[in-house]
Amino acid sequence: MSFIDRFLKGAHPLAQVPPNLGMELRELREQPSRPMLDEHGQPVARGYNESRRIDRAINEMIGLLRGIIANGSVTPAAFAELAKWLLRNEEAATTWPVSTVVEEVGQIAGTGHVTEQDCGRLYSLFLRILGPDAGLYENAATGLPLTTPAPFVIFVGRVFVFTGKFRYGARQLCRDAVVERGGR
Numbered sequence: 001m002s003f004i005d006r007f008l009k010g011a012h013p014l015a016q017v018p019p020n021l022g023m024e025l026r027e028l029r030e031q032p033s034r035p036m037l038d039e040h041g042q043p044v045a046r047g048y049n050e051s052r053r054i055d056r057a058i059n060e061m062i063g064l065l066r067g068i069i070a071n072g073s074v075t076p077a078a079f080a081e082l083a084k085w086l087l088r089n090e091e092a093a094t095t096w097p098v099s100t101v102v103e104e105v106g107q108i109a110g111t112g113h114v115t116e117q118d119c120g121r122l123y124s125l126f127l128r129i130l131g132p133d134a135g136l137y138e139n140a141a142t143g144l145p146l147t148t149p150a151p152f153v154i155f156v157g158r159v160f161v162f163t164g165k166f167r168y169g170a171r172q173l174c175r176d177a178v179v180e181r182g183g184r
Contacts, residue, residue, distance in 0.1 A: 050091070057092035061085070061101065065126045074119040074126070083109055097129045156182035 064085060068078045083105050092098040104125055108118045160178045162171045178184075 054092045054095050057089045058095065058098060061089070061092075061098055062130065065101075065130055069123060069126050069130070074122045076114040076119065079105070079108065079114050079119065079122065100125065100129065157184070159184045 064082065068074055068082065082101070086093070086098070086102050086105055089098070093102050104122060108114055108122075111118075155178060160175075160183050162174055166174050168174050168177065
């Protein structure tokens with residue numbers, strides 16, 4: 001079963017909100033697959049730049065999610081656009097965080113309609129992926145799904161390396177907290 005078949009599994013013919021969602025998803029599903037040769041007759045080496053393309057898709061999706069939640073909610077129209085983007089970026093569908101969004105959007109698309117509750121669930125998911133301060137002005141630390149509930153961490157005798165931004169505070173504050181608990 002192809003990615004698109006799994007994505008649309010159980011989808012009803014037409015979604016209630018927006019009414020053309022089902023048709024648009026079917027149109028994307030029916031688009032011809034990419035040829036094995038490029039316009040010059042040369043083989044297409046899909047694996048050559050695969051990791052770069054997946055990284056680009058993840059960055060695009062993060063930007064798309066930031067734009068979607070910028071007004072404080074997810075709309076059915078934004079849901080439809082996100083669904084189309086996911087279908088066009090199948091290559092990244094098994095990589096986190098795209099995989100998490102694909103799973104949730106696929107479940108909603110399978111019901112045939114987008115409810116306010118669905119939009120609220122998506123908004124919460126997007127905030128978990130982007131971080132609590134997912135504003136457009138600062139790159140906030142994110143909360144990963146593996147941090148809720150908080151994992152048990154052994155500090156004594158362990159070496160910790162800090163990079164990026166932290167909810168706890170600045171790197172030095174984090175370092176001091178680890179040293180205080182017996183870490184290095």
